[in-house]
Amino acid sequence: MSSPDAGTYDLRGLKCPLPVLKTKKRLASLAVGATLTVETSDPLAVIDIPHFCNENGHALVESTKTSDGHRFVIRKA
Numbered sequence: 818m819s820s821p822d823a824g825t826y827d828l829r830g831l832k833c834p835l836p837v838l839k840t841k842k843r844l845a846s847l848a849v850g851a852t853l854t855v856e857t858s859d860p861l862a863v864i865d866i867p868h869f870c871n872e873n874g875h876a877l878v879e880s881t882k883t884s885d886g887h888r889f890v891i892r893k894a
Contacts, residue, residue: 821851829858829886837865844875844893851893852878858886866891 826843828836836857844853855866863880866889870877874894881888 821848823847823851823853825854825856827856828862829856831857832859833861833865835859836862837869840866840891841869841873844891847893849893853891853893855889855891856883856886857889860886862889863887 823843826840828839831839836855836859840853840855847853857866859865866887867877867880869875870891876892876894877889878892879888879890
């Protein structure tokens with residue numbers, strides 16, 4: 818059984834610390850095991866999102882550079 822997909826959360830245009838804060842809030846509303854795709858344009862998100870996942874036990878399934886930023890796929894712990 819695959820985990821439920823919570824869709825894509827578009828946070829492009831937001832600057833640190835908003836991408837992490839909004840990701841944290843969105844993940845809090847999801848069931849354990851749900852995956853959330855986060856799109857960012859803030860260069861610091863490459864550091865902040867993996868650090869946030871590591872600190873909170875979430876799995877960073879994928880981190881991909883995109884034409885206008887980064888895409889992260891996070892599985893909620």
